[in-house]
Structures are given as C-alpha cells and as structure tokens.
Amino acid sequence: AQSVTQLGSHVSVSEGALVLLRCNYSSSVPPYLFWYVQYPNQGLQLLLKYTSAATLVKGINGFEAEFKKSETSFHLTKPSAHMSDAAEYFCAVRGTGNQFYFGTGTSLTVIP
Amino acid sequence: NAGVTQTPKFRVLKTGQSMTLLCAQDMNHEYMYWYRQDPGMGLRLIHYSVGEGTTAKGEVPDGYNVSRLKKQNFLLGLESAAPSQTSVYFCASSSGGTGGGAGNEQFFGPGTRLTVL
Numbered sequence: 538a539q540s541v542t543q544l545g546s547h548v549s550v551s552e553g554a555l556v557l558l559r560c561n562y563s564s565s566v567p568p569y570l571f572w573y574v575q576y577p578n579q580g581l582q583l584l585l586k587y588t589s590a591a592t593l594v595k596g597i598n599g600f601e602a603e604f605k606k607s608e609t610s611f612h613l614t615k616p617s618a619h620m621s622d623a624a625e626y627f628c629a630v631r632g633t634g635n636q637f638y639f640g641t642g643t644s645l646t647v648i649p
Numbered sequence: 650n651a652g653v654t655q656t657p658k659f660r661v662l663k664t665g666q667s668m669t670l671l672c673a674q675d676m677n678h679e680y681m682y683w684y685r686q687d688p689g690m691g692l693r694l695i696h697y698s699v700g701e702g703t704t705a706k707g708e709v710p711d712g713y714n715v716s717r718l719k720k721q722n723f724l725l726g727l728e729s730a731a732p733s734q735t736s737v738y739f740c741a742s743s744s745g746g747t748g749g750g751a752g753n754e755q756f757f758g759p760g761t762r763l764t765v766l
Contacts, residue, residue, distance in 0.1 A: 580757035
C-alpha cells in the first residue's frame with residue numbers, strides 16, 4: 538500500500554528564510570512522488586516530481602526536493618522564502634492502478 | 650489548450666436535491682479522477698476512470714456516482730445531496746501508463762465549491 542505523511546499542518550517562515558516542508562512516504566514498490574502547490578481558491582499545480590531519474594529534483598519557483606530512500610522522505614525546500622510562496626502544499630505518491638495518494642497538506646505562511 | 654475545466658464553479662443545494670458536476674479535459678488523457686477537499690483532510694479520491702466507459706471506486710465513493718461516456722468528459726453525480734457533501738470538488742486527469750508514463754502527473758481543474766444546506 539502507498540501513503541504519504543506530511544509533518545506539520547502549518548509552517549511559518551520569515552521572508553528570505555529557508556523553507557522546509559516535510560513529506561514521508563510508504564510504498565511497497567519504487568515510488569513516484571510529487572509536490573503540488575495550491576493557491577487560495579485555485580486548483581493544484583505541479584511543483585516537481587520524482588520518477589527515479591535523479592534523487593535531487595528541481596521544480597518551479599526555486600523549489601527543490603531530495604528523494605532519500607533510506608529515510609523514506611521527499612522533503613521540499615527553498616533557500617529563500619518569498620511572500621508569493623504563501624500557499625498550501627501537498628505531497629503525493631502514485632499507487633497501483635494509477636491512483637494517487639495525497640498528504641493532508643501543509644499551509645505555508647511567509648512573514649514579512 | 651484549456652486543460653481541465655469544471656462546471657459549475659459554485660453551487661448551493663438543499664438537502665435531498667440532485668446535481669451533476671461536469672469535468673472536461675482536452676489533453677487526450679486516459680485517466681480521470683474526482684476528489685473532494687475538506688479542511689485538514691487533504692484530497693480524498695471519490696471515483697476514478699482508467700478509460701472511456703470505465704469507472705472505479707476510490708476512498709470515499711458513498712453518495713456519489715460517475716460516468717465516463719466520452720474520453721474527454723467525466724461526470725460526478727449526487728443523487729440526494731447531504732450536508733456532509735459540502736466540500737470543494739476537484740477533477741484531475743493523467744496520461745498515466747507504465748514504464749516512462751508511470752511518472753506522469755495529474756492535471757487539476759479549478760474546483761467546484763458545493764454547499765448543501
């Protein structure tokens with residue numbers, strides 16, 4: 538069975554500070570992992586994805602994530618937070634039968 | 650390309666009323682999905698389809714029905730709405746597949762905000 542756990546439903550950082558959003562996965566097969574961002578009153582937009590090509594994945598808007606098999610983690614980071622990064626972030630894993638399993642989300646607040 | 654579109658954007662129903670939400674995609678994707686999003690619960694899969702004419706139950710299918718008569722459309726029906734179905738509904742599509750296609754992501758629509766009184 539596949540699942541993801543996002544630690545921290547709310548994260549606050551100062552503008553210019555490091556952003557770290559945590560995601561741990563459970564998968565019985567090599568996982569395909571995704572991070573999505575959701576801005577208020579909008580749908581989800583893909584930030585980046587891991588498909589086994591490289592363990593460090595770069596996405597849009599300066600975000601990146603590192604796949605660590607030994608830790609079953611796929612944490613999302615950004616070196617310097619911007620006010621426009623305030624949003625809800627979801628980690629997801631692709632399961633069998635092309636189903637996707639989402640975490641409960643992390644709301645990021647950026648403090649000016 | 651419009652991507653994934655959803656109709657309507659907002660709807661208010663009374664308990665017991667019925668309605669249909671329409672999802673359309675113009676990317677020729679095989680897979681389509683309906684999710685509901687509730688505070689603190691992330692996205693939960695209601696039903697999905699792996700191709701035209703097919704449907705399957707997801708995590709929370711009770712109270713909903715779906716149909717995929719055309720590849721580009723995926724309809725979600727509520728036969729007798731209940732207040733517990735107040736939520737934001739998202740449709741998504743994916744090209745899916747195996748091998749290199751297994752890493753293909755989902756594309757989401759803008760959502761439908763449904764309130765059941």
